[in-house]
Amino acid sequence: MLSIHSAVPAFSAPTVVRAPTRAVGATMFNEGDIGVTPPLGVWDPLGLIEKRDMRRYEIMEIKHGRSAMLGFVHILAIHAGVRLPGYLSQAAGLKFADMPVGCFASLEATPTAGWLQIMIVTAMAETGAGNVPDLPGPSGLAGGPTGLVK
Numbered sequence: 001m002l003s004i005h006s007a008v009p010a011f012s013a014p015t016v017v018r019a020p021t022r023a024v025g026a027t028m029f030n031e032g033d034i035g036v037t038p039p040l041g042v043w044d045p046l047g048l049i050e051k052r053d054m055r056r057y058e059i060m061e062i063k064h065g066r067s068a069m070l071g072f073v074h075i076l077a078i079h080a081g082v083r084l085p086g087y088l089s090q091a092a093g094l095k096f097a098d099m100p101v102g103c104f105a106s107l108e109a110t111p112t113a114g115w116l117q118i119m120i121v122t123a124m125a126e127t128g129a130g131n132v133p134d135l136p137g138p139s140g141l142a143g144g145p146t147g148l149v150k
Helices: 002-011 054-080 103-109 112-127
Strands: 041-043 087-089
Touching: 087 112
Parallel strands: none
Antiparallel strands: none
């Protein structure tokens, strides 16, 4: 009976000892900023804040979050039956309404030229290849109350 009692710890997972993490004393953040937690301050165990441009990471996080939200709205619209009129590929005779709803089925039904366009647009968005330079005006565009050129 005692041998059974002493064998129980043999079946439990080993305890993992984690290295202590420390808060970074980054001077670019103030108390109350987003991402600054009161007891820890700025939590950056790898020290990336001191080595990299955090503004770029913030912009990328916003961009990727918006892309994810747009993708989610797309899934909702497709499952609700919303389809664009016209052809996805005229050469293949594939209409938007003919695309299957399932994840893998729709991936397989997309023509190669469509995938190439998706990859080019994604690469341009990630690298900033299609960015327009900042123009004077309240919204970054020149002239007019809405910031658009007439």
